[in-house]
Amino acid sequence: MAGTARARQETEREIADFLSIGPMQVAELDLGAARDGGATLRPGPGSPPVTAGEVFVLVRRAGRPVGTLTGRVPEGADPVAVLTELAGEPGTEAVPGPVPAAAPPSASVVVATRERVGRLARALDSLLAQDHPDFEVVVVDNAPVTGATRELIEREYGERVRYVREPVPGLAVAHNRGLGVVRGEVTAFTDDDVVADPRWLAELTTPFAADPGLGCATGLILPARLRTPAQVLLESHGGFAKGFTARTYDPADPPADEPLFPFTAGRFGSGAGMAFRTAVLREVGGFDPATGAGTPARGGDDLYGFVRVLAHGHRLHYTPSALVWHHHRETWRDLETQAFGYGAGLTAYLTAVLVNRPALLPAFLARLPGGLARARALTAVRAGRGAARVPGGHDARTHPWPRRLSRLQRRGMLYGPLGYLRARRALRTAGREDER
Numbered sequence: 457m458a459g460t461a462r463a464r465q466e467t468e469r470e471i472a473d474f475l476s477i478g479p480m481q482v483a484e485l486d487l488g489a490a491r492d493g494g495a496t497l498r499p500g501p502g503s504p505p506v507t508a509g510e511v512f513v514l515v516r517r518a519g520r521p522v523g524t525l526t527g528r529v530p531e532g533a534d535p536v537a538v539l540t541e542l543a544g545e546p547g548t549e550a551v552p553g554p555v556p557a558a559a560p561p562s563a564s565v566v567v568a569t570r571e572r573v574g575r576l577a578r579a580l581d582s583l584l585a586q587d588h589p590d591f592e593v594v595v596v597d598n599a600p601v602t603g604a605t606r607e608l609i610e611r612e613y614g615e616r617v618r619y620v621r622e623p624v625p626g627l628a629v630a631h632n633r634g635l636g637v638v639r640g641e642v643t644a645f646t647d648d649d650v651v652a653d654p655r656w657l658a659e660l661t662t663p664f665a666a667d668p669g670l671g672c673a674t675g676l677i678l679p680a681r682l683r684t685p686a687q688v689l690l691e692s693h694g695g696f697a698k699g700f701t702a703r704t705y706d707p708a709d710p711p712a713d714e715p716l717f718p719f720t721a722g723r724f725g726s727g728a729g730m731a732f733r734t735a736v737l738r739e740v741g742g743f744d745p746a747t748g749a750g751t752p753a754r755g756g757d758d759l760y761g762f763v764r765v766l767a768h769g770h771r772l773h774y775t776p777s778a779l780v781w782h783h784h785r786e787t788w789r790d791l792e793t794q795a796f797g798y799g800a801g802l803t804a805y806l807t808a809v810l811v812n813r814p815a816l817l818p819a820f821l822a823r824l825p826g827g828l829a830r831a832r833a834l835t836a837v838r839a840g841r842g843a844a845r846v847p848g849g850h851d852a853r854t855h856p857w858p859r860r861l862s863r864l865q866r867r868g869m870l871y872g873p874l875g876y877l878r879a880r881r882a883l884r885t886a887g888r889e890d891e892r
């Protein structure tokens with residue numbers, strides 16, 4: 457009884473701390489080609505102009521993302537001057553990579569959606585404004601219960617967007633449906649709750665032209681809004697960003713700082729901003745349909761895709777210049793669901809990899825002790841109550857994460873293999889499980 461009371465008190469305290477988190481403005485600060493006083497400040501997508509208060513800032517150099525910072529603009533102060541001064545402090549900016557010289561290959565963008573036409577329209581508007589010479593957009597309507605998505609496409613977008621219906625629920629199923637109809641040399645995937653930077657698709661796909669051995673590319677994901685405690689807390693834990701340093705992962709030359717490679721797929725990127733060489737993704741069998749949101753597995757479809765491509769000898773490239781702004785979930789309950797789903801998706805994708813590629817089992821077992829230690833670290837509370845509670849430090853992930861959410865993530869990890877097996881059984885019942 458005493459233990460139960462303590463746990464309840466701890467949860468109540470964590471919720472109280474959570475509710476005390478204030479909103480932040482989101483903005484972009486472009487320092488120009490040099491520090492010549494020509495900095496430009498723009499609000500984040502869908503945000504009003506920056507005023508006094510807390511601000512989360514993406515710092516650009518001549519348009520290229522190079523870092524983030526957080527700061528407070530005092531009442532009556534000039535936001536540009538305040539934030540430009542902050543951007544000059546050590547640690548707030550990285551060295552930008554070279555501007556790609558090669559022309560990007562033809563591309564297809566697949567967006568899976570289900571009954572979220574408002575968000576979808578916002579995403580499509582940003583995708584159709586891409587600075588890419590040759591691309592198409594394909595919307596996969598996953599297990600729709602109304603005709604709202606089809607009506608939106610036909611009414612507002614016509615021939616500019618291709619509509620495909622997939623009756624079987626599941627994000628991986630929907631992505632495979634899109635993969636089956638695309639025409640581009642490279643297929644990019646994103647979500648219906650993002651706003652894509654105008655250069656996102658070009659930056660994400662150009663590396664394929666320079667590297668014939670590249671099978672996959674991922675990009676930078678930043679928060680579109682930080683208006684609720686849940687959104688701020690998620691970004692405080694690192695969000696979906698993987699830093700501002702471009703990196704290539706090569707199975708022929710495993711990274712020394714990734715002893716669990718390639719099973720640390722979460723380090724490579726996220727499904728809201730990823731692309732694959734179309735022929736390669738088809739060759740490896742696409743995504744496992746028993747993974748992903750909308751299935752009992754809860755997630756892991758993107759991680760599975762990364763590992764499958766690497767396991768077949770292809771390289772994966774992360775580029776922070778390929779940016780999408782993601783609309784994070786908004787409530788504590790959303791975070792609870794998300795934490796459980798993260799854990800479930802992690803072990804579900806590992807189960808999928810071993811079920812479909814049993815030859816990888818020895819390598820997995822050799823890495824298992826380190827993997828368990830890493831899992832404990834990922835779900836641990838990183839700091840005490842006095843630690844910083846604002847976004848930043850995307851590479852370090854040192855910001856606090858409530859114990860309640862850590863416990864849910866661990867429970868999800870225990871559930872993941874069962875969820876994956878349940879998803880496979882459901883697909884067999886539906887007669888749609890792919891042979892692997």
